[in-house]
Amino acid sequence: MSANVPTREFPPLYAPTGHQRKDRLAFFHLLEKLKTQKRTGWMDNKIPNPESISDHMYRMAVLAMCSSDQGLDISKCVMMCLVHDLAEAHVGDIAPREGITAAEKSRREEEAIHNVVHDMLHDSPAALQIEALWKEYEERQTPEARFVKDLDRFEMAAQALEYEREHDASLQPFFDSSLPKVQHPEVQEWGRDLLDERQGLQSTQAGNTKQATTI
Ligand SMILES: Nc1nc2c(ncn2[C@H]2C[C@H](O)[C@@H](COP(=O)(O)O)O2)c(=O)[nH]1
Ligand SMILES: [Mn+2]
Numbered sequence: 001m002s003a004n005v006p007t008r009e010f011p012p013l014y015a016p017t018g019h020q021r022k023d024r025l026a027f028f029h030l031l032e033k034l035k036t037q038k039r040t041g042w043m044d045n046k047i048p049n050p051e052s053i054s055d056h057m058y059r060m061a062v063l064a065m066c067s068s069d070q071g072l073d074i075s076k077c078v079m080m081c082l083v084h085d086l087a088e089a090h091v092g093d094i095a096p097r098e099g100i101t102a103a104e105k106s107r108r109e110e111e112a113i114h115n116v117v118h119d120m121l122h123d124s125p126a127a128l129q130i131e132a133l134w135k136e137y138e139e140r141q142t143p144e145a146r147f148v149k150d151l152d153r154f155e156m157a158a159q160a161l162e163y164e165r166e167h168d169a170s171l172q173p174f175f176d177s178s179l180p181k182v183q184h185p186e187v188q189e190w191g192r193d194l195l196d197e198r199q200g201l202q203s204t205q206a207g208n209t210k211q212a213t214t215i
Helices: 018-030 032-036 040-044 053-065 074-083 102-120 125-139 143-167 172-176 185-214
Strands: none
Touching (some): 053 074, 053 143
């Protein structure tokens, strides 16, 4: 080993055995489902080549880094963004219109997280951290969890505007079900800016339509 490779100063946090290493690898492969599973809401609206679940979580994580709220633990928020929809790798992206009750959705997602944390990652320190972040998000009792839920809402609205612009689509329900519920002042400001931008887009599209019909 070359001289400049640091030697390990501390014992590893977690030293899995043979089958635990296989289970850990199975979890790594499970994560691929988040990269490939498309978000249900866009598929319902026939949006071509819609974003995946991980696309959605990635932008949320970067949005968290853009916050100027010094009262928040931003590193925790970034990690919470990246695991908040992790259960969907098992249960899929359940959208409101599917008529699945919140209790049933929670039950399925809790079962999925339990499987990941205990059966795949064998309660490793990383697994327990993932579980804690996921539960904190679901419980919505901390400023970080409420902030990340607001990012979930804003990110979806931003994506809806991008699809309206790109595909001349009309996705009003996605704005109605998200931005009005945002509580964090900074994300509310982002939301106002987004709606201003949308208004400009709609004026442009209306102008284009009027011009096209008068030619
Ligand atoms: N058709 C609609 N789908 C919606 C609406 N609001 C949310 N959704 C979709 C978006 C996602 O696919 C899914 C839930 O997303 P999470 O990030 O909360 O897991 O539901 C809507 O108004 N109409
Ligand atoms: Mn989400």
